[in-house]
Amino acid sequence: MLNRNPNLARLKAGYLFPEIARRRREFAAAHPEDPARPETRIISLGVGNTTEPILPHTCRGLTEGARGLGTAEGYSGYQDEGLPELRRRISAVFYRPLGRDAAADRDAENGLPGGTVRGEPFSAEEIFISDGAKCDIGRLQLLFGAGTRVAVQDPSYPVYVDGSVLIGAAGDWTEDAAAGRAGYGGITYLPCTAENGCFPDLSQLPEHSLFYFCSPNNPTGAAATEEQLTELVAAARKKGCLIVFDAAYAEYIRDPALPKTIYAIQGSRECAIEVKSFSKPAGFTGVRLGWTVVPRELTYAGGESVNADWGRVMGTIFNGASNIAQAGGLAALSPEGLTEVRRLCDFYLGNAALIRAALRKLGISRVGGDNSPYVWARFPGRDSWEVFAEILERCRVVTTPGAGFGPAGQSFIRFSAFGHRSDVEEACRRLALMDPASG
């Protein structure tokens, strides 16, 4: 038979979230829920999966998109490159240039401010519709290939590293228990800690590297400031790096001073790709819709266009997002839809506020949750899988152990704000059952 891709052998046991699901199943089998005792029910604040119904106007867009496929006028087949109307709408809502008094008229029109960019607005040809951010991140690796030098924030969303391993851009996994460090050879982990305000020391960013940067951050919940992003873009340009800016949670930003897109920073078009998604702002985790911006200005070292290559990669191994999802995306970006986006994000931010308050009461230090749906809690000196197990056993609440996001996540737990309100309230009550200082 054929040989296994050696990169697959390099991947650590399981992708984080299936592993958590497995541990939850094991616990549930050993401790069955008793319907007569609601306190035995397991509540998940683990995976960042949306739980609330899609709001009416957006849902109508999806339903009408589906119904239309049954009619001669409404039928459509392959939409490889995405509906032009959706691409234009994304540009208008999220990438209106600064200086056009964009904020005022867009607020009025849309019910919420999107990001604003420096320079000209993006053309439809710079916006590629996809089936979601995770899938695009997996495909993006193909632009640079096996020899790429990769850098990530530590902790970070697992797909950046796992996708790099799959494409052969990483070496073997090594652990140094004594030093409390673990990671793949060839990947540069830039620690984001309480000490540096969750913003990495960019002097450690290797030259000519592909740098995955997520803001608002998953898992720390930290949203980078304009000053920090300016520093990031300057470092990337100086060092010849390309930033993959994951802005999947940008619609959770409520502080008007925080940029919602990397393109708000001068010079970013020459060094950044931005990946975005309808999953978290519109409840589309199961619907599957996102987009990636690849500015025309972006080139490789040899001068070739990254935008042209991305079109070629997408045309070769992708066949477009579902046209039903795209109809829903259009509805979500209408004025009514954008009001719904704001409402839905506000709901989950309300959950995050409850989680932060519960942790504060317990004296557990935490960041995030104000401009993001994740709260990042610190348990000094403890192993995060052990804390995960304790919270599951004592409180019957599923969380995500920080170590799953990288070496620097070791003594942290990520609480996801995605859940029904009553579940989050009940989980917060139960958290009082744990003893944060125990070990």
Place this chain on the structure above:
Amino acid sequence: MLNRNPNLARLKAGYLFPEIARRRREFAAAHPEDPARPETRIISLGVGNTTEPILPHTCRGLTEGARGLGTAEGYSGYQDEGLPELRRRISAVFYRPLGRDAAADRDAENGLPGGTVRGEPFSAEEIFISDGAKCDIGRLQLLFGAGTRVAVQDPSYPVYVDGSVLIGAAGDWTEDAAAGRAGYGGITYLPCTAENGCFPDLSQLPEHSLFYFCSPNNPTGAAATEEQLTELVAAARKKGCLIVFDAAYAEYIRDPALPKTIYAIQGSRECAIEVKSFSKPAGFTGVRLGWTVVPRELTYAGGESVNADWGRVMGTIFNGASNIAQAGGLAALSPEGLTEVRRLCDFYLGNAALIRAALRKLGISRVGGDNSPYVWARFPGRDSWEVFAEILERCRVVTTPGAGFGPAGQSFIRFSAFGHRSDVEEACRRLALMDPASG
């Protein structure tokens, strides 16, 4: 900046279908359509894109799936691994084992016979729901990696080769105009010609290679017989090859003697992955839904499970097919839905019959179109891009030049049967305007 993936530089100019679309646009710009003269309208028998509305029961499944997402009971988020109900239904409809008198009761239940397999039926864990065959084929390459030896039928669907180039499993493109040969180094092209009945000489299949085999074939329209597939499986087992069996057009098979799945052949579970799609049978090209069967029996040379790795790849760089598409897929596999599948395929097969008749009348030799939606027409001694241009100019009909599918497609044209009936009839009338013998 970063270096470009050298594999991207190796890819020939454009993916075939965008290239055809570009030539069509150029022609249309130079020869504008005149609404007063219907004969100036361009008709496409080019890309295999479905044109007919989704039939009512299946469309209702999609619409209800979308509507349900707006309700607390019907909402769902990530469905990474696919709805268990859909996976079980696929197994029951397409992979019922031989010897259970499957044909009789399934016919009654479903309105159409699916494939039948040897051995036990597949479990849900062996069936992976995806957003379509092309996307899965792109991801499949990650199982084996850059060092893989790849073999394809020649001609073949471009993604097998282009995906292999992207992952680094191919060398440079070379052309030998004198010998009339062109192709990538490291890829073995197994000619499927009129002389060998479109079935390759398997003595040329390299040992331990990944062999992409498509039946009913795109582009030749040939459907392999049970004897041919038995020979294929025997060769793969003897040589330690893995077959990626692309059965995207299986529902177009009308000859009851022809197998609809590779698993009808004894021994195939140990050497074959099967890729399938709802696109062509249910009109889902824009909806995006497919599946891949990876039997538990499949192992690498080192004994590791291919099924486990596929789960890991899908969990890492994919996030599930749209749950709306999956609801539609379930409806399409109900008894009413399966009747619609048969009706829709019959419609396109009716188009294929018209195309075959028109070519016969012109004395052009052709294969396919009886158990597939493609007709493969031969223009001896001529360059296929030149014939493509002639048909576009004289008849204003877009086709696909055979050379786009591989070296052996050089003097062929693929006619797609996907189109409205009136367009296909008009295109067939116009074909009389061309002179097949000219050059």
